Amino acid sequence: MTHSFEPPVRTLMGPGPSDVSPRVLEAMSRPTIGHLDPAFIELMDEVKRLLQFAFQSENELTMPVSAPGSAGMEACFVNLVERGDTVIVAQNGVFGGRMKENVERCGATPVMVNDEWGNPVDPHKVEEALKDHPEAKLLAFVHAETSTGARSDAAALCSLAQDHDCLSIVDTVTSLGGIEVDVDGWGADAVYSGTQKCLSCAPGLSPVTFSNRARDVISSRKQPVQSWFLDMELVMGYWGEQTQRAYHHTAPVNALYGLHESLIILEEEGLDNAWKRHRRNHLALAAGFEALGLKFAVDPNYRLPQLNSVYLPAGIDDAALRQQLLAEYQLEIGAGLGPLAGKVWRVGLMGFASNEKNVLLCLAALDGTLRQQGAAIDSGQAVAAAQAIYSG
Amino acid sequence: MTHSFEPPVRTLMGPGPSDVSPRVLEAMSRPTIGHLDPAFIELMDEVKRLLQFAFQSENELTMPVSAPGSAGMEACFVNLVERGDTVIVAQNGVFGGRMKENVERCGATPVMVNDEWGNPVDPHKVEEALKDHPEAKLLAFVHAETSTGARSDAAALCSLAQDHDCLSIVDTVTSLGGIEVDVDGWGADAVYSGTQKCLSCAPGLSPVTFSNRARDVISSRKQPVQSWFLDMELVMGYWGEQTQRAYHHTAPVNALYGLHESLIILEEEGLDNAWKRHRRNHLALAAGFEALGLKFAVDPNYRLPQLNSVYLPAGIDDAALRQQLLAEYQLEIGAGLGPLAGKVWRVGLMGFASNEKNVLLCLAALDGTLRQQGAAIDSGQAVAAAQAIYSG
Numbered sequence: 001m002t003h004s005f006e007p008p009v010r011t012l013m014g015p016g017p018s019d020v021s022p023r024v025l026e027a028m029s030r031p032t033i034g035h036l037d038p039a040f041i042e043l044m045d046e047v048k049r050l051l052q053f054a055f056q057s058e059n060e061l062t063m064p065v066s067a068p069g070s071a072g073m074e075a076c077f078v079n080l081v082e083r084g085d086t087v088i089v090a091q092n093g094v095f096g097g098r099m100k101e102n103v104e105r106c107g108a109t110p111v112m113v114n115d116e117w118g119n120p121v122d123p124h125k126v127e128e129a130l131k132d133h134p135e136a137k138l139l140a141f142v143h144a145e146t147s148t149g150a151r152s153d154a155a156a157l158c159s160l161a162q163d164h165d166c167l168s169i170v171d172t173v174t175s176l177g178g179i180e181v182d183v184d185g186w187g188a189d190a191v192y193s194g195t196q197k198c199l200s201c202a203p204g205l206s207p208v209t210f211s212n213r214a215r216d217v218i219s220s221r222k223q224p225v226q227s228w229f230l231d232m233e234l235v236m237g238y239w240g241e242q243t244q245r246a247y248h249h250t251a252p253v254n255a256l257y258g259l260h261e262s263l264i265i266l267e268e269e270g271l272d273n274a275w276k277r278h279r280r281n282h283l284a285l286a287a288g289f290e291a292l293g294l295k296f297a298v299d300p301n302y303r304l305p306q307l308n309s310v311y312l313p314a315g316i317d318d319a320a321l322r323q324q325l326l327a328e329y330q331l332e333i334g335a336g337l338g339p340l341a342g343k344v345w346r347v348g349l350m351g352f353a354s355n356e357k358n359v360l361l362c363l364a365a366l367d368g369t370l371r372q373q374g375a376a377i378d379s380g381q382a383v384a385a386a387q388a389i390y391s392g
Numbered sequence: 393m394t395h396s397f398e399p400p401v402r403t404l405m406g407p408g409p410s411d412v413s414p415r416v417l418e419a420m421s422r423p424t425i426g427h428l429d430p431a432f433i434e435l436m437d438e439v440k441r442l443l444q445f446a447f448q449s450e451n452e453l454t455m456p457v458s459a460p461g462s463a464g465m466e467a468c469f470v471n472l473v474e475r476g477d478t479v480i481v482a483q484n485g486v487f488g489g490r491m492k493e494n495v496e497r498c499g500a501t502p503v504m505v506n507d508e509w510g511n512p513v514d515p516h517k518v519e520e521a522l523k524d525h526p527e528a529k530l531l532a533f534v535h536a537e538t539s540t541g542a543r544s545d546a547a548a549l550c551s552l553a554q555d556h557d558c559l560s561i562v563d564t565v566t567s568l569g570g571i572e573v574d575v576d577g578w579g580a581d582a583v584y585s586g587t588q589k590c591l592s593c594a595p596g597l598s599p600v601t602f603s604n605r606a607r608d609v610i611s612s613r614k615q616p617v618q619s620w621f622l623d624m625e626l627v628m629g630y631w632g633e634q635t636q637r638a639y640h641h642t643a644p645v646n647a648l649y650g651l652h653e654s655l656i657i658l659e660e661e662g663l664d665n666a667w668k669r670h671r672r673n674h675l676a677l678a679a680g681f682e683a684l685g686l687k688f689a690v691d692p693n694y695r696l697p698q699l700n701s702v703y704l705p706a707g708i709d710d711a712a713l714r715q716q717l718l719a720e721y722q723l724e725i726g727a728g729l730g731p732l733a734g735k736v737w738r739v740g741l742m743g744f745a746s747n748e749k750n751v752l753l754c755l756a757a758l759d760g761t762l763r764q765q766g767a768a769i770d771s772g773q774a775v776a777a778a779q780a781i782y783s784g
Binding site: 001002003004005006007008009010012014016017019020023025026027028029030031032033034035037038039040043046049050066067068069070071074078098101102104105106194196202203204224225226227228229247248249250251252253254255257258260261263264267268326332337 | 395400402412418421424425426427430432435441442459460461494496616620621640642645647649652653
């Protein structure tokens with residue numbers, strides 16, 4: 001017979017999932033009710049309103065896709081892209097590459113604008129591509145690249161798209177709740193996120209929001225959306241305005257309890273306060289990393305406070321060190337991806353996990369393990385440098 | 393400020409979600425760990441093994457899709473169907489119609505074999521269609537139609553598909569755990585299910601299993617799978633045999649804790665015992681329905697014990713009665729769908745919810761509410777008839 005699974009109690013400081021608030025964990029364990037229960041319809045309405053708050057948007061088409069962030073990405077592409085379209089995709093990390101895959105699987109042509117991993121998307125290059133491809137229907141880019149920790153200028157990029165009569169698709173999986181996301185202010189058309197980063201909720205849902213301009217494009221498609229599950233016209237029969245909700249698929253009821261609770265926590269703290277907290281803990285961690293001699297992979301102007309990519313010191317075994325952190329400290333930090341695999345660590349300070357205790361634990365643990373592996377570090381300096389930021 | 397959501401404590405006797413075991417609810421609230429954590433990889437291996445047990449299959453490609461049952465359906469179609477293919481779809485309820493939609497959105501041609509709602513799929517008609525369409529690549533059908541409560545003969549239909557060199561896609565959303573599902577015995581090629589029916593888990597995941605024949609078809613496709621999220625070749629980089637799991641999407645960690653626990657419960661009870669329990673509670677409910685004068689929509693030979701469709705008595709207001717059951721007894725039963733809307737109720741006895749207490753509650757509540765609405769029923773006879781089955 002199989003035994004019940006008792007997970008180890010980790011501190012999650014990788015690229016996500018991040019530590020989930022105990023309030024959210026408890027909410028997910030409340031009794032399941034039906035997906036057409038009047039009480040559940042009220043919960044859905046509150047989730048929509050709270051997501052509008054988090055996205056800073058009045059978009060009516062705002063709801064969580066019933067699957068992880070990569071399904072939210074796919075929902076944006078399959079609804080807006082048709083066979084034969086041209087889509088400009090800015091790539092400066094893993095997720096721009098996934099966008100390219102999505103465009104191709106829609107039977108459309110991607111025009112790639114490439115930047116170095118660790119750099120933000122260059123608006124000048126994007127502008128050139130928009131000029132060179134007047135047939136382009138869409139510009140797609142990642143606001144906060146989870147694979148590198150770089151922030152791109154979403155306001156400037158969305159504005160360029162509008163200047164060239166393009167719709168915009170924006171990945172805010174790692175940004176929502178950690179830094180400013182201003183969907184209506186940017187004039188973004190289709191924006192998706194995830195629950196397991198700065199919202200401190202369990203993984204499994206993908207909040208999305210579509211502008212009225214995007215809705216018009218969806219409702220005037222020539223071909224049906226290739227995904228039945230992600231077809232927004234069908235999904236909105238269940239999540240939409242009408243009082244009588246039509247069954248589309250069975251909503252993940254308990255996961256939505258969790259998202260609802262996590263958004264209440266964000267509402268209680270306030271967006272500005274949440275962003276400030278992420279910034280402050282990042283500065284303390286960065287001061288500690290400097291004392292440890294760890295160099296950031298991203299320029300300070302474009303660094304995400306919630307995802308800190310730093311180069312491994314020379315001579316350190318990546319996998320062995322991360323394994324030691326997990327075994328000795330129950331601490332998870334992230335490995336590099338793609339060209340940065342084996343070269344960087346990705347240290348997350350996301351949502352509930354962005355707190356002083358985690359910053360100090362991470363620095364103390366790295367201090368100890370790096371010195372064990374022979375790095376020339378003054379013991380205790382990293383923790384002291386972080387504490388100086390907190391008391392400063 | 394928004395308040396935390398405290399769901400009413402319902403008894404869920406609709407078409408799903410069904411009542412979730414408290415053990416499963418508790419499991420979902422355990423601390424989240426990373427989707428690449430060594431402890432999580434062990435959990436994934438156990439979930440695969442337990443799903444093989446539940447499906448009665450040794451298929452290596454067996455895992456839960458990270459989204460509800462309708463995404464599991466889509467995963468089967470988008471991986472096996474290519475543009476220009478012909479697919480025979482048997483329809484005897486809502487979900488056969490959804491299969492047709494899936495075939496069309498894959499750019500393939502559906503050949504429909506229609507049976508009356510409430511009847512099983514007729515193997516003779518299917519055989520004719522297979523003879524008439526030697527170009528057909530696939531036969532798709534629903535084992536247990538959730539919209540009507542009818543069981544089709546999966547063994548016979550899969551055997552016909554094999555005789556005509558067709559692959560088979562089988563919907564077992566409502567059957568898995570409630571009646572016999574024998575994937576290897578049937579020789580089925582792609583089978584999907586849901587967690588929120590007879591597995592007594594929360595909604596949100598879709599167990600799938602693919603035969604080696606199906607895997608070969610997937611790996612020799614001419615065109616890429618149109619969904620990146622559901623592309624099984626990519627998903628198996630994460631769920632597959634290799635020791636080094638590659639990141640594809642972030643798994644819904646806490647939902648998988650719940651599925652793991654629900655499958656342990658099934659393992660503890662044993663498949664045979666679970667099927668017998670569903671059968672026994674169905675017979676008691678059916679005896680009670682007979683005493684209430686309620687007629688089944690499905691012939692006894694094809695009735696699903698876990699989903700009981702009965703015609704409304706003349707003069708009864710469907711919505712008002714279901715609303716009264718919810719308000720007075722916290723009891724949810726299901727409405728009819730499609731041509732059966734307003735004509736039948738669908739009463740589920742699924743998984744954890746298939747128990748004597750629920751049978752008696754449902755009969756007592758219907759007895760009271762129907763008499764209030766003027767039905768000529770002898771008070772207490774329904775409960776007595778069910779009790780006679782239990783003590784017989």
